[in-house]
Every structure is written in C-alpha cells, then in structure tokens.
Amino acid sequence: MTGAPDPAITPRTFSSGARKGRRRRLPGTLVHVVVLLFIVGWVVPILALFLSSIRTQADTASSGWWMALVRPDLSLQNYALALDQLNIAGSLGTSLAIAIPTTVLTVLLSVIGAYALVRMRFAGRTALSLLLVSLLVTPPQITLVPLLRLYNQVGLSGSIPGIWLYQVGFTLPFGVFLLRGFIASIPKDLYESANLDGASELRTFWSIVLPLSRPIMASLGIMAFLWSWNDLLIPLLFLGGSGVSPPITVNLAGLVAQTTQGQGPLMAATFLSVIVPLMLIISMQRYFVRGILGGAVKG
Amino acid sequence: MTGVSIRKAEKSYGEIAVIHGVSVEIEEGEFVVLVGPSGCGKSTLLRMIAGLEEISGGEIAIGERVVNDVEAKHRDIAMVFQSYALYPHMTVRDNMAFSLKLKGMDKAERETRIGRAADILGLEPLLGRYPRQLSGGQRQRVAMGRAIVRDPQVFLFDEPLSNLDAKLRVEMRSEIKQLQHRLKTTTIYVTHDQVEAMTMADKIVVMRAGRVEQCDTPLGLYDNPANTFVAAFIGSPSMNFVEGKVEGDAVVAEDGIRLPLPAGQGAALAGQRVTYGFRPEHMELAPKGGIPCEIELIEPTGSETMVSLRMGQAAVAGVFRERIAGPEGSTLGIRPDAARIHLFDPRTGQRLA
Amino acid sequence: MTDTLTFVPLMIVLGAIGVPAAVFAALGAGERALTLFSGGAGRRARPWVWLFLPLILVILILIYPVIVTIFTSFQDARAENWIGWQNYAWAFSGQMLDIVGNNILWLVAFPLITLVLALASATLFDKVRYEPLAMTIVILPTAISFTAGSVIWTQMYSFQPSGSPQIGTLNAIRALFGADPLPWLIQPVVNNFALIFVAVWLQLGIATLILSSAIKNVGSEMLEAARLDGAGEWLIFRAMILPNILPSVLVVLTTMIIAALKVFDIVYVMTNGNFGTDVIANRLYYELFAANNLGHASAIAVILLFTALPVALINIFQFRSEARS
Ligand SMILES: Nc1ncnc2c1ncn2[C@@H]1O[C@H](COP(=O)(O)OP(=O)(O)OP(=O)(O)O)[C@@H](O)[C@H]1O
Ligand SMILES: [Mg+2]
Numbered sequence: 001m002t003g004a005p006d007p008a009i010t011p012r013t014f015s016s017g018a019r020k021g022r023r024r025r026l027p028g029t030l031v032h033v034v035v036l037l038f039i040v041g042w043v044v045p046i047l048a049l050f051l052s053s054i055r056t057q058a059d060t061a062s063s064g065w066w067m068a069l070v071r072p073d074l075s076l077q078n079y080a081l082a083l084d085q086l087n088i089a090g091s092l093g094t095s096l097a098i099a100i101p102t103t104v105l106t107v108l109l110s111v112i113g114a115y116a117l118v119r120m121r122f123a124g125r126t127a128l129s130l131l132l133v134s135l136l137v138t139p140p141q142i143t144l145v146p147l148l149r150l151y152n153q154v155g156l157s158g159s160i161p162g163i164w165l166y167q168v169g170f171t172l173p174f175g176v177f178l179l180r181g182f183i184a185s186i187p188k189d190l191y192e193s194a195n196l197d198g199a200s201e202l203r204t205f206w207s208i209v210l211p212l213s214r215p216i217m218a219s220l221g222i223m224a225f226l227w228s229w230n231d232l233l234i235p236l237l238f239l240g241g242s243g244v245s246p247p248i249t250v251n252l253a254g255l256v257a258q259t260t261q262g263q264g265p266l267m268a269a270t271f272l273s274v275i276v277p278l279m280l281i282i283s284m285q286r287y288f289v290r291g292i293l294g295g296a297v298k299g
Numbered sequence: 300m301t302g303v304s305i306r307k308a309e310k311s312y313g314e315i316a317v318i319h320g321v322s323v324e325i326e327e328g329e330f331v332v333l334v335g336p337s338g339c340g341k342s343t344l345l346r347m348i349a350g351l352e353e354i355s356g357g358e359i360a361i362g363e364r365v366v367n368d369v370e371a372k373h374r375d376i377a378m379v380f381q382s383y384a385l386y387p388h389m390t391v392r393d394n395m396a397f398s399l400k401l402k403g404m405d406k407a408e409r410e411t412r413i414g415r416a417a418d419i420l421g422l423e424p425l426l427g428r429y430p431r432q433l434s435g436g437q438r439q440r441v442a443m444g445r446a447i448v449r450d451p452q453v454f455l456f457d458e459p460l461s462n463l464d465a466k467l468r469v470e471m472r473s474e475i476k477q478l479q480h481r482l483k484t485t486t487i488y489v490t491h492d493q494v495e496a497m498t499m500a501d502k503i504v505v506m507r508a509g510r511v512e513q514c515d516t517p518l519g520l521y522d523n524p525a526n527t528f529v530a531a532f533i534g535s536p537s538m539n540f541v542e543g544k545v546e547g548d549a550v551v552a553e554d555g556i557r558l559p560l561p562a563g564q565g566a567a568l569a570g571q572r573v574t575y576g577f578r579p580e581h582m583e584l585a586p587k588g589g590i591p592c593e594i595e596l597i598e599p600t601g602s603e604t605m606v607s608l609r610m611g612q613a614a615v616a617g618v619f620r621e622r623i624a625g626p627e628g629s630t631l632g633i634r635p636d637a638a639r640i641h642l643f644d645p646r647t648g649q650r651l652a
Numbered sequence: 653m654t655d656t657l658t659f660v661p662l663m664i665v666l667g668a669i670g671v672p673a674a675v676f677a678a679l680g681a682g683e684r685a686l687t688l689f690s691g692g693a694g695r696r697a698r699p700w701v702w703l704f705l706p707l708i709l710v711i712l713i714l715i716y717p718v719i720v721t722i723f724t725s726f727q728d729a730r731a732e733n734w735i736g737w738q739n740y741a742w743a744f745s746g747q748m749l750d751i752v753g754n755n756i757l758w759l760v761a762f763p764l765i766t767l768v769l770a771l772a773s774a775t776l777f778d779k780v781r782y783e784p785l786a787m788t789i790v791i792l793p794t795a796i797s798f799t800a801g802s803v804i805w806t807q808m809y810s811f812q813p814s815g816s817p818q819i820g821t822l823n824a825i826r827a828l829f830g831a832d833p834l835p836w837l838i839q840p841v842v843n844n845f846a847l848i849f850v851a852v853w854l855q856l857g858i859a860t861l862i863l864s865s866a867i868k869n870v871g872s873e874m875l876e877a878a879r880l881d882g883a884g885e886w887l888i889f890r891a892m893i894l895p896n897i898l899p900s901v902l903v904v905l906t907t908m909i910i911a912a913l914k915v916f917d918i919v920y921v922m923t924n925g926n927f928g929t930d931v932i933a934n935r936l937y938y939e940l941f942a943a944n945n946l947g948h949a950s951a952i953a954v955i956l957l958f959t960a961l962p963v964a965l966i967n968i969f970q971f972r973s974e975a976r977s
Pocket of ligand 2: 341342343457
C-alpha cells in the first residue's frame with residue numbers, strides 16, 4: 001500500500017534501527033564494570049545533591065553527603081529556609097514566567113517560519129535557509145553590547161517580555177532548522193486537498209500543519225523550555241535592577257558567591273531548580289532524543 | 300452543474316513548456332477521461348483546472364466563468380488524489396466534514412450529507428476510524444466520499460485507482476462510473492490505463508507531450524483513430540502496423556506480402572506509400588489462401604488465444620476466438636478483415652481518408 | 653517586590669496565550685491584505701507575510717547586533733571614537749593571553765574528552781541489556797542548568813586541609829586510598845580540567861545519543877559476518893564501526909566546540925575566573941559590567957564569532973550536500 005504516508009508516525013528515536021542479532025556474544029565483565037562506572041559517575045552527583053539537601057545544617061558542615069545513607073537524620077529544614085529566606089519561590093515563579101511563554105512562542109514562530117520556508121517558493125529561499133544554518137552557531141555574546149543599549153533605549157531591560165524576545169529570537173534558527181525536515185515530509189497533497197476543500201492558507205496551517213507537527217513541536221518545545229529555564233547569561237544581563245525576583249539560575253549563581261546561608265539551603269534551592277527539567281526530560285525522553293538527533297546538522 | 304471549457308491552455312515551468320495550447324470542451328454532466336503516456340501532462344492539465352497550478356496561457360472556464368485568476372478554494376471543485384490525501388489526524392467523519400465546516404454549514408445539515416455519502420459508498424461502519432486504520436480500497440472510498448459530500452460543480456480524479464490491486468480496480472471502476480451516472484456531476488478523470496479510459500468515459504482526450512492528439516467517444520477513437528499514436532494507444536494488444544505501397548486492391552509490403560484493402564479504396568491511392576494498420580482482433584484464420592505467418596508464441600486466455608506471429612519481416616499480434624494448437628515455430632495462415640483496416644500516412648502518421 | 657502569585661500567572665497568560673493570539677491575528681490581517689492584490693502579486697508576497705515575524709525577530713536579536721558589534725569592536729570604551737585595531741591588539745596581549753590560552757584548552761580538551769567518553773559509552777551501552785537505563789542516566793544531566801551543575805560540582809570538588817574530614821566526594825575518595833586532598837578548583841591546570849569535566853558531565857548525554865544512534869545504524873549483518881570471520885571486538889570497532897560513524901563524530905565535535913566557545917556559566921559560578929581559570933566569555937561579562945569597556949567587550953565577542961565561523965562553514969557545506977542528495 002503506497003497511500004498517504006502518515007507523517008505523524010515517523011519516529012526516529014535512538015531505540016529504532018537495526019538491532020536484531022546484535023548481541024550474539026555476551027558482554028564480558030569488563031564491559032559491565034565500565035558501564036556501571038558511567039552510571040555511578042553520572043548519577044552520584046545528583047544523588048549527592050538530593051541527600052545534601054535533606055540533611056541537617058550541622059551534619060552538612062561536618063561530614064560528606066554519603067553519611068546520610070549511613071546515619072539518616074533527615075529534615076526538610078533546608079527547603080523551608082530556601083523558600084523562606086532565599087526567595088526561591090519567587091525565583092521559580094519568574095523562571096516559569098520566562099520559560100513557558102518563551103517555549104510557546106519559539107515553537108509557534110518556528111512552525112510558521114518553517115512552513116513558509118518549506119511550502120512556499122520565493123526568490124531567496126535557499127539563501128535564507130543557508131543564513132539560518134549559519135546562525136545556528138552564533139555565540140550569544142556577540143549580541144550583548146548592541147542589545148543592552150537597544151533594550152535600555154526602548155525600555156525593555158528589566159522586563160520579562162524582553163527576555164522572551166531575546167530567547168525566542170535566539171532559538172528561532174534552531175527551531176526552524178529542526179522543523180523544516182519534518183514539515184517537508186508532510187505530503188503536498190494534503191495542503192492541496194485542504195485548499196480545494198476551501199481552506200485558506202491560515203486555516204490549512206491551523207487545521208493541517210499544526211496537528212500533524214505535534215510530535216516535532218514537542219521535541220522543540222522541550223528543548224526550548226530547557227534552554228530558557230537553564231539560561232543564566234541573558235536574565236543576568238537583561239533582568240538586573242528590576243522589581244522582579246531573579247530567575248532561579250540567577251538566584252543560584254548569586255547564592256554561591258555569598259556563603260552565609262550555608263550549604264544546606266543552597267542545595268535545597270538547587271534541587272528545586274533541577275527537579276522541573278529532570279521530570280520533564282524523564283517523562284518526555286522520546287521527544288527530547290528526537291530533538292537532539294534532528295537538530296544535529298547531519299553529515 | 301456546469302461544463303468546463305479549456306481554450307488554448309498553456310503551461311510552462313520557467314523555460315520548459317509542458318502544455319502546448321490544449322483546447323477541450325467538456326459538456327455539463329459529461330465523464331471525460333484524459334489518457335496518455337506517462338509525463339504527457341495529464342496531471343498538469345488537471346491541476347490547472349483545479350487551480351493548483353497557474354495557467355501560463357489561454358484560458359479555462361468553468362461554466363461561464365473564466366477561472367484563470369480564481370483561487371482553487373473558490374472554484375467549487377473536488378479532487379480525488381492518487382495518494383487519496385486523507386487527513387491522517389482526522390476520522391473518516393471529520394475528513395468528510397472538513398470542507399462543509401469551512402463553508403459554515405450547520406451540524407445537522409453536515410450530518411445528513413455525510414450520512415448520505417456514507418450510505419452511497421458503504422462507509423457507515425468506518426466513520427469513526429482514522430485513515431491509518433483503513434485498507435487501500437476503503438481509503439479510496441473515503442476520498443470519494445470527501446469529494447461527493449461537497450456536491451461540487453466538477454469532480455477531478457488523478458489516477459485514483461492506481462494504488463489498488465487488479466480486482467479491486469475493476470470493482471471500483473464500475474462503482475465510480477455508476478456513481479457518476481447517479482450524481483450527473485461533470486467529471487474529469489486522469490489515467491494512463493486505456494482500458495479504464497475505454498470503459499468509463501463518455502469522451503476520451505488522448506494526450507501526447509502536452510498536446511491533444513484526439514478527442515472523441517471511446518468507440519469513435521477505436522473505430523477512427525486520427526493517427527498512428529492514437530491507433531496504437533487505444534486497444535489491447537496494440538494495433539499492428541505494416542508499411543507498404545498500394546498496388547491494385549492491396550498494400551504490398553517490401554517483403555512482397557499482400558495485405559487486402561476494402562473494395563474501391565485502392566484506386567484512389569494507387570502507387571502511394573502507406574502505413575497499413577489492423578487490430579489483432581480484426582483478422583481471421585485462413586488455412587488456405589491466407590498470409591502464412593510463423594508462430595512465435597501462443598498465449599491462451601481460455602476465452603480467446605493471443606498469438607505472436609512473424610509475418611515476413613513484421614512482428615504481428617493476433618487475437619482469435621479459436622484455439623490454436625501450435626506448435627510454436629509452425630506456420631499459420633491469417634487474413635486481415637479488409638473492412639476494418641486503417642491507412643495512415645507513413646511520414647506524418649495521420650489517418651488517410 | 654512584585655506579588656509572585658498574581659504576577660507570574662499574568663505573565664504566563666500574556667506570553668503563552670495573548671502573544672500567540674496576536675501572532676495569529678497578525679497573520680490573518682496579512683492574509684487579508686494579500687487578497688487585495690490580484691493573483692500573482694498576492695502569491696508572491698505571501699511568503700513574506702508568513703516570514704515577517706520570525707525574520708524580524710532574527711534580524712533584531714541576531715543579525716543587527718552582529719553587525720553593530722563588529723563596528724563597535726573598532727571603537728573606544730564608550731563606543732564613541734574609532735580607534736582601529738587597538739581593541740584586538742589588547743585582546744592578544746598581556747593577561748588576555750592567559751585567557752585566550754584557557755579558551756584554547758577548553759576548545760581542544762572539552763570536545764575531545766566528550767568524544768572519547770561518548771564513543772566509549774555509546775559502544776559499551778549497546779552491548780548490555782540495561783542500555784535504556786544507562787542511557788537515561790547519562791541523559792539526565794543534560795536537563796540540568798550549567799549553574800546548578802556548577803553548584804553540584806562545587807560540592808563534589810570541595811576541599812578541606814589534609815587531616816580534617818573531607819566533605820567533597822572526590823577528596824573523600826582520595827582519602828580512602830590514602831592520598832592527600834587536592835584543591836581541585838584552586839590548583840592551576842588541575843582546576844581548568846575540573847571545570848571542563850563539569851561541562852563534560854553536563855553534555856555527555858547529547859554526544860552519547862548522537863553516536864549511539866549512528867552506531868545502531870551500522871548494518872548488523874556486516875558486523876555478524878565480521879564476527880564469523882573471527883574479527884575481535886576492537887578490530888570491528890576500529891575497522892567497521894568507526895568509519896561508518898565518522899559523520900556523526902564530526903557532528904559531536906562541532907556541537908561541543910560551539911558549547912566550549914560559549915561556556916560562561918561554569919566559570920562564572922565556580923571560580924569567577926580566579927586562579928587562572930578565566931575564559932573569554934566570562935571576561936566579556938567583566939568588561940561589560942565592571943570595566944564598562946564596550947570596545948573591549950565587542951572585540952572579544954567578535955573573536956568568539958570568528959572562532960565559530962569554521963564550524964558554521966562546515967554546517968553550511970553539509971547542509972548543502974544534504975539538500976542536494
Ligand atoms: N514542477 C515542475 N517543474 C518542471 N517540470 C514539471 C513540473 N511538474 C511536472 N513537470 C513536467 O511536466 C510534464 C508533465 O507532467 P505530468 O505530471 O502532468 O505528467 P502525467 O501525464 O501526469 O504523467 P504520469 O502518468 O506519470 O502521472 C512532465 O514532463 C514533467 O516532467
Ligand atoms: Mg500524473
């Protein structure tokens with residue numbers, strides 16, 4: 001059957017591909033040892049963070065986190081302190097207020113851009129694609145000097161919409177790049193059919209392109225959210241001196257410098273800052289993997 | 300419901316012209332089939348009618364209205380694509396409802412129309428399914444359902460059956476034809492399968508390389524092909540051609556074989572070189588006095604027998620009601636039915652009166 | 653301080669619902685404007701209606717600043733007078749040389765260490781049955797911010813003088829083997845590698861994913877045949893897997909080079925550039941805020957951009973060959 005391929009189910013995840021008959025030989029002990037070393041090395045720092053965050057101040061100051069496994073004496077005191085004195089709740093709120101709109105807008109504008117780039121023919125289309133590809137690697141630092149001045153002039157500095165604007169603009173080349181392949185794989189017939197059915201361009205976009213692109217939009221969404229949530233440089237520069245609580249990264253970076261509160265609350269604050277993205281990546285691993293693999297410029 | 304007029308329509312992609320001034324008049328309610336070899340521009344012409352391709356020259360009118368500058372969505376045309384182009388994320392019902400919703404039709408009216416279409420096509424049990432849960436034939440039906448709920452002025456089909464297996468294709472062929480008789484909607488149907496064209500069409504447009512070679516009823520094409528291309532394209536197996544010179548009431552090929560002409564025709568063309576065409580089914584066995592041919596291959600189908608023959612230097616196909624025992628390599632005497640032969644100009648390929 | 657409870661939801665509704673609605677309204681208005689043109693003109697203008705918003709944003713946030721920064725890099729501290737190449741002369745002299753040296757270390761060591769570890773993890777994970785678990789765990793840190801990663805590793809690297817109990821994991825392990833504790837973040841050279849390893853820990857998942865997917869695309873029949881012919885695992889890796897995944901290796905290297913170039917958060921949080929660990933991106937922050945020298949900051953930024961240029965060219969080249977095939 002060579003009918004309409006279903007673009008909604010063309011997954012490309014790391015677990016697909018030829019794998020039958022690959023593991024004829026049982027791996028030797030050495031392989032297990034090395035793999036276990038990787039697992040331990042990559043999970044222990046997170047474990048250390050979690051355990052340190054639920055120990056008492058006195059314990060933390062006198063012994064390593066692993067003693068929590070030997071002599072558990074756990075408390076949520078650090079979390080209370082972090083939320084109460086370090087303004088972590090406010091920071092998490094600001095981070096959400098930045099990351100959620102940034103994510104939505106990045107995805108939306110990327111689909112719009114990719115749709116126009118893939119579906120419509122116009123002079124300069126190839127040039128535009130190449131420009132996007134070359135912008136993929138622009139370091140953010142190159143933009144700072146003029147944008148700081150511009151933001152000050154137009155009154156965007158210190159405002160959250162200013163951060164959206166920056167993060168969306170900066171991520172757009174990647175977003176368009178990630179989506180264009182997928183959108184190009186939607187059969188042209190579908191658009192034409194919608195057109196004959198009486199759908200306007202905008203309606204086709206809303207009723208055909210958006211629903212069919214959901215999986216890849218999820219991939220882009222999760223990446224955009226992670227980047228926005230984890231960004232330090234841009235809010236540090238553009239959100240300073242405003243009435244808003246600093247986002248969680250900026251708050252954390254400040255806390256490291258001043259050690260007065262002790263390790264415990266800092267660990268609690270850090271754990272709170274990583275738990276959102278960690279849950280996200282665990283629950284949406286499939287989409288994340290697709291985003292990573294689709295976003296790499298393939299050879 | 301209205302007819303479609305195509306007047307000197309042209310299409311070029313940049314420098315490359317693919318449709319060179321095609322003119323066709325399609326009457327209201329007519330079932331017209333565009334046939335021709337692959338790449339001859341059938342789909343392009345169909346898409347120009349639909350509004351999916353710009354018209355580079357000439358004009359296309361639906362009814363009285365010239366639609367050159369009318370957007371596809373305003374032409375009130377429904378098209379069934381070769382790939383069906385069903386919306387994968389919508390159920391069968393939603394696929395059919397999409398265009399109606401866009402028209403702003405209320406829900407009750409939509410449901411009636413969908414119900415009626417589903418009834419005609421036997422789609423009721425499938426209304427809640429998604430396209431990926433359907434077989435090829437079912438998808439085909441949904442694609443048609445999506446077209447007929449709209450009750451458009453014109454139906455366009457672009458090779459709608461080419462993704463189906465042979466048996467289903469024959470079934471759907473008659474189903475589409477019956478449907479069209481019932482709805483009486485003007486229909487333009489593209490195929491490269493001449494059997495489909497012959498069986499379904501009220502009128503066939505034979506195209507080659509962006510031009511119309513001939514436009515006539517199926518039997519008109521079969522009986523009076525305008526040139527060797529149409530003669531060879533219509534009918535299966537293909538018409539046999541032998542070149543020769545008119546001498547008396549026969550055409551004499553270079554190897555001396557004499558092919559009979561209808562009485563009286565020889566005089567008008569005496570001495571001229573012609574291409575002599577005769578259909579495989581228009582010859583009879585003539586054990587005595589026929590043209591002796593060597594049998595190269597015998598293919599019995601049961602009801603008839605197809606034979607590949609060598610007639611002098613020419614390869615000739617024959618279809619006979621009789622059973623032929625062979626063996627291959629032996630000689631068979633045949634005689635073309637002089638009343639049903641065709642003569643063409645060997646240089647231009649055009650029919651000689 | 654603004655009231656978080658009303659402010660945050662308000663911002664989210666505004667940004668995630670209000671602005672997208674406005675975007676759609678703008679598209680609708682654009683489409684309506686197109687209908688005013690007849691036929692061809694409307695069709696030709698349509699792409700630009702759709703590309704307008706994305707393009708404006710990219711121009712505003714990326715293209716315009718790049719151009720201005722290049723100009724500013726030839727101006728003085730307040731971006732008022734033209735001073736020729738002086739900023740660049742400064743960038744490659746004196747203490748800046750150490751900083752540039754550190755960046756080169758990052759540019760070489762970070763991609764290479766990541767690549768080697770990713771090759772090892774991708775190859776070895778492929779051989780064990782609990783691969784999904786191992787893969788998930790290596791991916792986890794990619795969700796963690798460089799800032800949080802820095803906090804986590806500051807504790808991992810924590811140092812107490814010899815004799816007192818070690819709180820930091822790494823020094824505790826050293827103590828277990830009877831070695832003296834190491835001031836990871838203070839001792840020169842060691843501290844640079846300590847910082848680089850934090851980045852490796854955070855980014856390895858990405859590299860492993862890319863390579864793992866490439867390895868799985870190497871035909872298993874070919875590998876089976878080689879095994880039947882008696883080839884050892886190492887030979888199979890070197891002679892069959894490696895050549896087949898070279899394009900992906902290149903992808904990993906370029907991705908990591910770009911990451912190394914941008915690295916700011918780790919240095920800013922963990923050492924703030926002290927003890928000989930400063931890098932260009934952190935120095936740029938200093939020039940911008942502490943020294944208020946726009947010329948210096950711009951010159952540094954342009955240097956970063958030009959270092960990224962070869963990678964951009966590689967990308968363009970690959971994109972074109974991909975588009976052609
Ligand atoms: N976008 C295009 N640009 C350039 N040439 C094109 C384009 N689309 C079609 N053509 C050319 O136009 C000619 C007619 O194509 P068309 O698809 O109409 O053929 P067709 O008769 O439908 O053939 P088939 O039976 O294979 O579907 C072909 O030679 C094709 O190469
Ligand atoms: Mg075609």
